[in-house]
Structure formats: structure tokens, C-alpha cells
Amino acid sequence: MKRNGYISWDEYFMGVALLAAKRSKDPNTQVGACIVDSNNIILSTGYNGFPYGCSDDLYPWEREGEDTKYNYVVHAELNAILNARGKNLKGARLYVDLFPCNECAKAIIQSGIAEVVYLYNKYADSEATRASARMLQSAGVKLRQFKTDTETIVLDFKANA
Ligand SMILES: O=c1[nH]c(=O)n([C@H]2C[C@H](O)[C@@H](COP(=O)(O)O)O2)cc1CO
């Protein structure tokens, strides 16, 4: 008989998104994304970070001041789309922990992604989030908040040692 306690597809892919977010160097908000096809095969992942060649130690991670991270950072969702390297994303699902901004929504729509699953929406009141939701809805992209009874998934590197 099969074992109990295995994770769902949704938990698996949101888990991958959260794991990707752990690669982020952003001291304030770490975002991760995972794109999967209709067969539940992972097509790409991404997290928020500076473009290739733009050093995390030389570019600013500050939120305020003369020069901020906002000028340079590539969002997790866009990175995941670009990391797919031109693969066909039509009908794919995108898992992301933070609700996508309006710029990512444009890329999501244009790449043919059919559904966005997000975990939380901490900037729900912002103009960018409202514009994003509006465009996603107009384009017919399904939008769903991730729900689960599983609070944590533990990864134990020492489990088989
Ligand atoms: O959809 C998003 N995806 C994404 O990767 N980000 C990134 C950009 C920044 O590095 C960080 C947001 O920073 P902050 O919360 O400090 O404003 O998250 C931000 C958004 C915007 O909501």
C-alpha cells in the first residue's frame, strides 16, 4: 500500500519556489518562482536577483537613497520566464510566493502562462498589484492563492548520513 504523508503537486511546486527564494541576496524580500507544464514537469525556476555580471557586492541592495535595488533587480517571475530559454510556456502554471507585480504580469501574459498560484500578497494595496490583477484578469490568466494544511516541509541533509 502506498505511504501517507506525501506532498501534493501544489506543495511540491510552491516548495520549489520557496527553495529558489533562498538563493536571493535581497535582505528585505526573497521571492522565488517555479513554472510547470500541464504534465507537472518543471520547466524553469527563478528568484529575484541582479542580472549576470552585476555583482551582488557592488550593486546596491538598499531600498532607499540615491541608487536603489529597484533600478537593477530582476524579479523572480521574469527570471523564471527568461530561464526557460524560449521553451513554450503556453498553458503553463507559475508558482510564486509573492503576488506578481504589473511588469511581471505583462511578461506572464505574453508568454502564454495560463495560471498563477501565489502564496501571499503583502503589497495588495499598491498600484502595481492592482494593475497586475487587472491585466491578468483581462487576459484570462487564472489567479489562485495557495492553500494547504501543511505548515512546514523540512529538508534534512543529514537524514541518510
Ligand atoms: O513580483 C515581484 N517579484 C519580485 O521578485 N520582487 C522582488 C524585487 C525586490 O528584490 C523585492 C521587493 O523588495 P521590497 O519588498 O524591499 O520592496 O522582491 C518584487 C515583486 C513585486 O511585488
Ligand SMILES: [Zn+2]
Ligand atoms: Zn515583478
